[in-house]
Amino acid sequence: MNKAPKPFPKKIVVRFIIEMVIYAMLVSVYLGLVFHFLVVWLKDLSMQRPAVYAFVSIILMILQAVALEKLTTILVNLDRRRQG
Amino acid sequence: MFFPISGVTLDPIALILIGFVIGVLGGFFGVGGSFLTAPALFALGMPMNFVVGTDLAHIVGKSIVAAKTHRVLGNIDLKLAAIMVIGTIAGAETGVQTIESLKKHANLDLVVGMVSIVVFTGISIFCVWESWITLRAKRQQNIAGDAPATTKQDSTAVDAFAKKVQQIKIPPIVGLPHSGIRAISFWAILFVSFVGGIFSGFLGGGAGYIRMPSMVYLLGIPTHIAVGTDLFEIIISASYGTIRHAMNGNVDILIALVMQTGAALGARIGANLTQFFTGPRIRLAFAPLPLLGAIVIAQRLLTGHHL
Numbered sequence: 001m002n003k004a005p006k007p008f009p010k011k012i013v014v015r016f017i018i019e020m021v022i023y024a025m026l027v028s029v030y031l032g033l034v035f036h037f038l039v040v041w042l043k044d045l046s047m048q049r050p051a052v053y054a055f056v057s058i059i060l061m062i063l064q065a066v067a068l069e070k071l072t073t074i075l076v077n078l079d080r081r082r083q084g
Numbered sequence: 085m086f087f088p089i090s091g092v093t094l095d096p097i098a099l100i101l102i103g104f105v106i107g108v109l110g111g112f113f114g115v116g117g118s119f120l121t122a123p124a125l126f127a128l129g130m131p132m133n134f135v136v137g138t139d140l141a142h143i144v145g146k147s148i149v150a151a152k153t154h155r156v157l158g159n160i161d162l163k164l165a166a167i168m169v170i171g172t173i174a175g176a177e178t179g180v181q182t183i184e185s186l187k188k189h190a191n192l193d194l195v196v197g198m199v200s201i202v203v204f205t206g207i208s209i210f211c212v213w214e215s216w217i218t219l220r221a222k223r224q225q226n227i228a229g230d231a232p233a234t235t236k237q238d239s240t241a242v243d244a245f246a247k248k249v250q251q252i253k254i255p256p257i258v259g260l261p262h263s264g265i266r267a268i269s270f271w272a273i274l275f276v277s278f279v280g281g282i283f284s285g286f287l288g289g290g291a292g293y294i295r296m297p298s299m300v301y302l303l304g305i306p307t308h309i310a311v312g313t314d315l316f317e318i319i320i321s322a323s324y325g326t327i328r329h330a331m332n333g334n335v336d337i338l339i340a341l342v343m344q345t346g347a348a349l350g351a352r353i354g355a356n357l358t359q360f361f362t363g364p365r366i367r368l369a370f371a372p373l374p375l376l377g378a379i380v381i382a383q384r385l386l387t388g389h390h391l
Contacts, residue, residue, distance in 0.1 A: 020349070027345045031096075034341060042337060043088045046330075054330030057337040058323055061141050064341055065148035068348035072149070 019075045026071065090134045090336035098128060099339060100346035103142060107350020111150035112357050113370050114311030116143040116290030116318055119377040125339075134336050137329030141340035143290060143322045146347035151315040153355035159312025161262040164305065165320075167270060168277035168313070172295075172321045175281020182282075197385045200283070204378035207297055208371045214240055214301070215368035222364065240364075246304030263305045263313075276302055281321075290318050293374045300367065307363030312355075 045053040085096045102124045106117035121139045126132060154160055218240055240246070254269045280295035292314055299310040329335050358366065 016353075023349060031342060031345065035338070039088060039338065046089050046333065050331050050333055053337075054327045054335070057141060057330045057335055057340075058144065058326055060337060061145045061326070061340060061344065062148065062323075064344060065145035065348065068145075068345065069149045069152050069352070072348065072352050 019072075022075060023072065027068075087336055087338050089338060090131060090138070092130055092134075092336075094128050094130065094339065096342050099342045102128075103146070103343035103346030104350040106142075107146050107150070107347035107352075108354040108357075109350075109373070110143070110146050110292075110315070110347070111153065111351035111354025112311070113292070113354075113366070113373060114150075114296045114314035114318075115292030115373060116140075116147070116322065117292075118143070118290060119293070119373075119380045123380060123383075130336075130339070133334050134339075137326065137332075137334035138336050138340050138343075140290075140322045140325045140329060141335050141337055142343040142347060144319060144326055145340070145344035146351045147315045147318045147322065149348045150351035150355045151312065151319060153352055154308075154312030154315060154358075157308070157312070157355070157359065159308045159358070160316050161260055161305070161309050161313045162316070163258070164260050164263060164273065164299075164309075165313045165316045167258070167273045168295075168317045169320045171274040171277025172281040172284065172317060173324055175278040175283075176285040176321065176325070177281075178278075179282035179285020182285075194385060197381050200381050201378045204293070204374040204381070207293070208373075208375040208378075210301075211297060211367050211371035211374075214242060215364040215371070218364040219368065222362075240301060240367075242301055243304065246302060249302055250304060260305075263309050265304060268303065273303060277317075284321070290322060292318065293370075293377050296370070297367070297374075300363075307366050308358055311358060311366065315355075 042053070042056070045056060086093045102121060106121050109115060109120070110117050116139075118136075118139050121142070122135050125135045125139065130138070151160065249272050250265060250268045252269045252272055254271050256270045257267045258270050258273070259266055260268060276298045277295065280291045280298060283294045284291035295317075296310050296314050299305040299314065300307050305313070326335060330337070361369070
């Protein structure tokens with residue numbers, strides 16, 4: 001809990017760029033799928049059943065947040081494993 | 085890219101970049117960042133009625149990612165967060181209802197706006213003064229050969245005031261062992277979160293720039309735990325706000341999902357960055373944020389735009 005402040009490692013910048021490129025590719029594919037399959041359904045839902053739309057919206061946001069958190073964790077762990 | 089729910093065409097790269105910047109700030113300072121997101125989305129061409137609701141939806145996602153990282157770092161006091169959620173939601177509802185009813189009788193926007201500008205500017209000046217004094221004292225301690233400061237060992241120049249608040253013995257008294265507080269009145273925590281909620285109800289955002297410093301200076305919560313706990317609490321209060329706004333047709337979830345892909349990355353970086361800074365340094369860096377909030381309100385008063 002009470003560790004001394006860590007020095008900022010320089011390697012972190014290079015690792016960050018690699019992680020970001022992989023992340024950007026995966027997220028682009030994911031957003032492409034979301035827009036292909038969900039746009040019409042969400043639009044109709046927001047117009048016709050706003051209460052259902054509200055709950056679907058929050059569930060979608062939570063699921064995406066959990067998935068992206070897992071994705072970034074996996075990317076960081078893969079990178080650490082590669083570094084040995 | 086065309087977003088059919090709100091009927092606007094927005095650049096997705098700009099949305100992701102806004103999300104990223106707000107994510108870093110949110111993860112590092114424990115704020116929602118509405119005071120920056122709202123003007124940015126408005127400037128991109130988003131209708132005002134969609135700005136607040138969509139921003140809240142994106143705050144939920146960003147706060148989940150940042151809070152998860154803070155939880156791993158041991159920066160979340162769940163008991164404190166649970167109490168604060170009650171106060172924040174009650175305060176936000178009270179704020180919205182009171183302001184709606186008072187608007188009919190007086191020039192409330194001007195009065196509350198001016199008060200908010202004074203309060204926010206005061207918080208900024210106070211944060212700079214306090215963290216500067218604390219950092220100077222720590223530097224002198226180090227010169228004197230005392231043990232060097234650690235990231236989570238936290239003290240402020242106004243610790244005595246927080247101690248006085250902790251001595252208020254209005255039952256029920258609760259202990260917050262994770263925050264290093266043996267006993268504090270439940271009502272003191274509720275009051276701080278309630279006031280934050282009122283500001284949130286009036287200004288539309290999460291009001292983290294009121295709540296985070298209040299937790300540190302009034303309740304005596306260490307800065308790292310205040311940041312993490314505030315984020316955890318924002319998940320619940322912003323979810324509530326998102327559902328309310330979505331039911332009124334004011335949320336474009338597709339825009340929020342696009343923004344959140346940038347925000348997730350930023351929030352993780354911001355939350356991890358807290359490891360490299362001591363409490364007073366985080367508070368010193370935090371100081372400009374309430375000032376930005378004050379500028380946004382001043383702009384809103386001068387132009388009549390509801391930002």
